[in-house]
Amino acid sequence: xxxxxxxxxxxxxxxxxxxxxxxxxxxxxxxxxxxxxxxxxxxxxxxxxxxxxxxxxxxxxxxxxxxxxxxxxxxxxxxxxxxxxxxxxxxxxxxxxxxxxxxxxxxxxxxxxxxxxxxxxxxxxxxxxxxxxxxxxxxxxxxxxxxxxxxxxxxxxxxxxxxxxxxxxxxxxxxxxxxxxxxxxxxxxxxxxxxxxxxxxxxxxxxxxxxxxxxxxxxxxxxxxxxxxxxxxxxxxxxxxxxxxxxxxxxxxxxxxxxxxxxxxxxxxxxxxxxxxxxxxxxxxxxxxxxxxxxxxxxxxxxx
DNA sequence: AAGAAGGTCAACCGCAACCCG
DNA sequence: TCGGGTTGCGGTTGACCTTCT
Numbered sequence: 167x168x169x170x171x172x173x174x175x176x177x178x179x180x181x182x183x184x185x186x187x188x189x190x191x192x193x194x195x196x197x198x199x200x201x202x203x204x205x206x207x208x209x210x211x212x213x214x215x216x217x218x219x220x221x222x223x224x225x226x227x228x229x230x231x232x233x234x235x236x237x238x239x240x241x242x243x244x245x246x247x248x249x250x251x252x253x254x255x256x257x258x259x260x261x262x263x264x265x266x267x268x269x270x271x272x273x274x275x276x277x278x279x280x281x282x283x284x285x286x287x288x289x290x291x292x293x294x295x296x297x298x299x300x301x302x303x304x305x306x307x308x309x310x311x312x313x314x315x316x317x318x319x320x321x322x323x324x325x326x327x328x329x330x331x332x333x334x335x336x337x338x339x340x341x342x343x344x345x346x347x348x349x350x351x352x353x354x355x356x357x358x359x360x361x362x363x364x365x366x367x368x369x370x371x372x373x374x375x376x377x378x379x380x381x382x383x384x385x386x387x388x389x390x391x392x393x394x395x396x397x398x399x400x401x402x403x404x405x406x407x408x409x410x411x412x413x414x415x416x417x418x419x420x421x422x423x424x425x426x427x428x429x430x431x432x433x434x435x436x437x438x439x440x441x442x443x444x445x446x447x448x449x450x451x452x453x454x455x456x457x458x459x460x461x462x463x464x465x466x467x468x469x470x
Numbered sequence: 471a472a473g474a475a476g477g478t479c480a481a482c483c484g485c486a487a488c489c490c491g
Numbered sequence: 492t493c494g495g496g497t498t499g500c501g502g503t504t505g506a507c508c509t510t511c512t
Contacts, residue, residue, distance in 0.1 A: 182480070182506085204497070220498075221481065256500060271501070272479050 179213040183222055187212055191219055192227050225266045232264025236273055244270060244278060249292040 179187075194210035200223075203216035212219065236244070240262065247258045255267035255274075262270065279289040288295050 180482075202497080217483095217498085218481075224499095225480070253501065267500075268480075276478055 177213065178215055178218075180218070183226075187214070188222070188227060191222060195223060195227075225268050230264055231266070232262075236277075240265075241273075241278055241281070244274065245282070245292075248274065248278075 183191075190210050190212055191206070194206065198209070200206065203220045206212075206216055206219045207214045210219070214222075243261065244258060247261055251257050253271075255271045259265055259267040259270050274289075282289045282292070283295070286294055
């Protein structure tokens with residue numbers, strides 16, 4: 167026996183909603199609230215199924231909806247969240263009050279995908295297009311929630327003194343702005359440390375060093391890991407070690423730090439995103455009981 | 471000016487998770 | 492614990508709009 171339809175579709179209207187239907191639905195919900203979507207169309211006098219009413223309310227009629235296009239900051243936040251959460255649009259939408267998952271999904275498929283491709287990044291993996299996942303460190307892992315997470319590595323080493331580099335820096339600045347504290351269903355606490363930026367010039371190439379202050383996290387006893395993870399120093403060393411022609415390389419970076427609570431509160435998982443010339447490095451799965459050297463081991467074996 | 475091609479987005483579909491008796 | 496009903500989610504579709512030729 168086949169699956170039963172969600173509702174009796176005989177005699178029900180489909181397709182675009184009319185203004186009259188919108189008014190009926192809105193008035194009903196504002197006056198009565200939502201108790202059972204299945205009953206809403208009957209009680210509101212609509213020839214629609216409950217599912218359709220729910221969708222119309224959530225995606226269009228809800229009074230708290232934010233109208234208008236996405237800002238660049240919002241786009242960058244979406245990219246950052248997508249790199250961590252994948253196509254879990256509802257989770258991503260939870261970070262944007264007034265935005266719907268459908269809206270974000272549509273925006274991703276029509277705009278952001280193209281933008282990432284233009285930047286040479288695969289919209290699915292967030293890695294440079296054409297880069298194969300040969301390294302074990304780039305595999306998808308499962309966390310305690312059985313939610314896939316991708317260990318990502320990208321590089322901007324080739325983006326030296328050219329337009330791409332300039333564009334990447336602009337991108338990076340936007341991404342920095344996009345980082346914000348967030349409490350969500352995944353219980354991810356994102357901490358944005360204060361940064362001190364120093365700029366200088368070598369052979370006409372602007373160099374940027376970002377020193378981070380992790381005072382933010384001292385209050386929750388993660389000072390150990392925060393003191394260990396001096397991203398900027400380590401990145402500088404690694405970038406220089408891995409590029410013979412390092413004098414021609416300009417790079418900039420910033421980091422945001424997240425601590426994902428697990429059932430075992432004594433062993434939280436560290437998540438960190440480091441932006442290098444606009445490319446996002448996601449550092450996931452670190453455990454602050456480990457030594458920094460061990461934590462960084464897999465990262466050292468990734469491609470540049 | 472008109473048709474083609476491409477882009478956008480509201481809405482639908484089917485599945486899975488959740489709820490509750 | 493089970494099973495039916497309901498809700499939520501993500502993929503997909505198709506109508507409408509805009510841009511291109």
